[in-house]
Amino acid sequence: xxxxxxxGKYFVQGDEAIAEGAIAAGCRFFAGYPITPCSETSETxxxxxxxxxGVCLQMEDELASIHAVGGASVGGLKAMTISSGPGISLKxxxxxxxIKNEIPYVVVDVQRAGPSNGVATRVGQGDFYTIRYGSAxxxxxxxxxxxxxxxxxFDLTIECFNLAEIFRCPVFLLADExxxxxxxxxxxxxxxxxxxxxxxxxxxxxEQFLMYPxxxxxxxxxxxxxxxxxxxxxxxxxxxxxxxxASTAQDMQEKMAKRLVFKVTxxxxxxxxxxxxxxxxxxxxxxxxxGNARPAIAAVEMAREQGMKVGFFRPIIVWxxxxxEVLKVAEKVKNILVCELNIDGQLSRExxxxxxxxxEVYLLGSGGVEPHLPAQIFNEIRRLYP
Amino acid sequence: MxxxxxxxxxxxxxxxxxxxxxxMPHMACPGCxxxxxxxxxxxxxDELGLTPxxxxxxxxxxxxxxxxxxxxxxxxxxxxxxxxxxxxxxxKMARPDMNFICFTGDGDxxxxxxxxxxxxxxxxxxVTAILFNNGIYGMTGGQVAPTSPLGxxxxxxxxxxxxxxxDMCQMAVAAGASYVARWRSTDFKPLANSIKKxxxxxxxxxxxxxxxxxTNFGRYVLKTSNPQDVLKWIKDHSVSxxxxxxxxxxxxxxxxxxxxxxxxxxxxxxVERYQEFLKKYQKD
Ligand SMILES: Cc1ncc(C[n+]2csc(CCOP(=O)(O)OP(=O)(O)O)c2C)c(N)n1
Ligand code: SF4
Numbered sequence: 165x166x167x168x169x170x171x172g173k174y175f176v177q178g179d180e181a182i183a184e185g186a187i188a189a190g191c192r193f194f195a196g197y198p199i200t201p202c203s204e205t206s207e208t209x210x211x212x213x214x215x216x217x218g219v220c221l222q223m224e225d226e227l228a229s230i231h232a233v234g235g236a237s238v239g240g241l242k243a244m245t246i247s248s249g250p251g252i253s254l255k256x257x258x259x260x261x262x263i264k265n266e267i268p269y270v271v272v273d274v275q276r277a278g279p280s281n282g283v284a285t286r287v288g289q290g291d292f293y294t295i296r297y298g299s300a301x302x303x304x305x306x307x308x309x310x311x312x313x314x315x316x317x318f319d320l321t322i323e324c325f326n327l328a329e330i331f332r333c334p335v336f337l338l339a340d341e342x343x344x345x346x347x348x349x350x351x352x353x354x355x356x357x358x359x360x361x362x363x364x365x366x367x368x369x370x371e372q373f374l375m376y377p378x379x380x381x382x383x384x385x386x387x388x389x390x391x392x393x394x395x396x397x398x399x400x401x402x403x404x405x406x407x408x409x410a411s412t413a414q415d416m417q418e419k420m421a422k423r424l425v426f427k428v429t430x431x432x433x434x435x436x437x438x439x440x441x442x443x444x445x446x447x448x449x450x451x452x453x454x455g456n457a458r459p460a461i462a463a464v465e466m467a468r469e470q471g472m473k474v475g476f477f478r479p480i481i482v483w484x485x486x487x488x489e490v491l492k493v494a495e496k497v498k499n500i501l502v503c504e505l506n507i508d509g510q511l512s513r514e515x516x517x518x519x520x521x522x523x524e525v526y527l528l529g530s531g532g533v534e535p536h537l538p539a540q541i542f543n544e545i546r547r548l549y550p
Numbered sequence: 551m552x553x554x555x556x557x558x559x560x561x562x563x564x565x566x567x568x569x570x571x572x573x574m575p576h577m578a579c580p581g582c583x584x585x586x587x588x589x590x591x592x593x594x595x596d597e598l599g600l601t602p603x604x605x606x607x608x609x610x611x612x613x614x615x616x617x618x619x620x621x622x623x624x625x626x627x628x629x630x631x632x633x634x635x636x637x638x639x640x641x642k643m644a645r646p647d648m649n650f651i652c653f654t655g656d657g658d659x660x661x662x663x664x665x666x667x668x669x670x671x672x673x674x675x676x677v678t679a680i681l682f683n684n685g686i687y688g689m690t691g692g693q694v695a696p697t698s699p700l701g702x703x704x705x706x707x708x709x710x711x712x713x714x715x716x717d718m719c720q721m722a723v724a725a726g727a728s729y730v731a732r733w734r735s736t737d738f739k740p741l742a743n744s745i746k747k748x749x750x751x752x753x754x755x756x757x758x759x760x761x762x763x764x765t766n767f768g769r770y771v772l773k774t775s776n777p778q779d780v781l782k783w784i785k786d787h788s789v790s791x792x793x794x795x796x797x798x799x800x801x802x803x804x805x806x807x808x809x810x811x812x813x814x815x816x817x818x819x820x821v822e823r824y825q826e827f828l829k830k831y832q833k834d
Contacts, residue, residue, distance in 0.1 A: 235629075
């Protein structure tokens with residue numbers, strides 16, 4: 165089967181870069197349900213996947229697509245689904261099944277202005293907590309990466325697939341309409357330059373293999389056998405023991421919950437990716453993520469031109485939240501301005517929590533539709549600058 | 551004889567061959583029809599010579615899934631309530647070489663998973679789906695199902711069900727499944743043969759079984775806890791297609807037709823078509 169990598173220089177949208185990244189990462193199953201602003205990914209997958217021997221399906225809804233993706237991954241294929249706000253709400257049901265059974269796959273959320281159908285074609289950043297806490301029942305951790313450009317849409321999609329295999333869990337690419345629809349340069353390197361993680365396979369005979377490592381909760385790179393390989397795997401929606409048999413025992417629930425949370429929290433060092441600009445001498449920090457990082461960086465440059473010591477900070481892996489890195493920022497500066505495309509201040513609340521009172525945290529929120537303007541952010545910096 | 555709670559030391563040969571001993575005995579209520587259906591499935595599997603390496607059991611959520619899940623010696627995949635067909639679609643497309651025997655309930659398939667069911671039939675997904683129709687929600691304790699008879703008193707229709715029931719087989723026929731049949735849990739041989747035929751059929755085989763649920767259907771709808779009374783009700787409310795031709799429309803009202811409704815093995819489905827499609831569009 166072809167690697168599907170198409171090295172070269174392209175002028176494409178973020179949505180298309182996500183599709184190319186997925187194929188380069190080895191994704192061979194895609195199921196989706198059309199929604200703006202991410203239909204271009206589905207359309208690209210529909211054209212490209214058959215070329216590389218993969219399966220692309222448009223399912224009857226988002227519930228079906230995420231469950232089909234879970235099924236395909238259990239069947240041995242790297243798989244991905246995509247949606248935006250209203251569809252992500254539907255996908256959350258299936259996500260719980262994926263998390264609980266430790267099934268590797270990627271879910272892309274190209275955020276738009278919400279709630280509900282909101283403004284279908286325009287940007288928003290309201291799903292930050294939805295993807296972290298939306299899956300029923302809690303007792304789980306989630307990994308989410310957020311690109312700011314077309315190039316990152318490609319690169320981070322590959323990283324999402326890699327982390328999904330390493331951590332054996334669904335991983336989110338938390339994009340937004342700005343990223344999805346920005347058409348800009350994409351460089352696809354040679355296949356040999358790409359780091360693609362293969363699915364880990366059991367090395368022990370079936371009698372010795374336990375599907376779920378409940379007694380070693382923090383372990384990663386844990387194998388996932390394919391169906392039909394004789395391992396007799398058990399996947400279900402119920403709390404399970406190490407073999408996957410349903411259990412209602414409290415200690416089993418406790419073990420499973422710890423496994424699902426600790427495999428992420430005990431490996432936090434492997435899950436920190438942040439971008440820092442001009443932070444060395446900064447007395448004021450601007451924080452933003454995803455597509456909204458772009459006007460924020462422009463505003464920081466404007467402030468620097470005016471002689472203000474302003475730096476920029478961005479979580480690239482947004483979940484687990486980079487508490488330690490944010491605390492370092494907070495210990496350095498007096499004020500932090502968080503710019504995000506929701507009025508309720510989701511990212512800013514996390515920044516405030518992680519800052520532990522070491523800096524004042526301010527929110528520049530917006531209901532979405534347009535990203536922030538650099539001038540708007542700059543004015544806010546000037547107003548708050550000590 | 552074994553005592554209560556102890557695993558009997560003599561297992562049925564089909565159980566010994568295909569089910570996980572440590573998962574026996576299963577959890578169905580005494581007198582429930584689920585065991586009869588599982589028996590027919592095992593017979594079909596055995597007669598076709600299927601093995602744990604080439605066959606996967608897939609479930610939804612409900613009594614039937616609770617009893618069949620993680621009992622097959624091979625791989626077991628249990629989906630969320632209603633999502634069995636969606637998960638099976640991903641599984642089958644990833645592994646077209648394997649057999650998928652899928653278990654679903656009337657609530658699972660007809661209510662919460664209704665849309666996935668219709669679309670799986672439309673795609674004519676090449677799996678064998680067995681619908682355990684007990685006319686009520688068993689696992690959650692006797693609530694009305696989309697298959698409950700008109701007038702049925704259940705825990706959520708204390709004044710009687712005012713909605714007409716679905717005919718799931720007619721829906722499967724209309725939506726495009728390759729093979730559709732309905733049996734009673736007591737039609738052991740025809741049921742086992744039908745499952746065999748279903749497994750051998752390309753495209754979706756949908757086999758509905760009317761089964762007795764003494765615990766809930768019996769208790770609430772028929773006011774009896776005796777499985778025989780429920781079986782008698784099923785017998786009185788079902789008629790073979792041949793007999794049906796001889797009786798009046800009035801007599802047929804509210805009765806389930808038994809037998810095969812459609813067999814169109816020539817009809818292709820998504821699995822085969824995708825393989826053809828790849829031959830055309832795959833580049834390298
Ligand atoms: C999303 C969701 N909704 C509701 C339930 C609760 N629930 C479990 S089984 C069931 C009904 C199953 O009925 P049916 O498919 O007829 O199977 P039976 O138990 O009668 O065999 C319901 C509503 C659930 N598990 N998940
Ligand atoms: S509740 Fe009904 S369907 Fe469920 S196991 Fe008991 S008798 Fe069978």
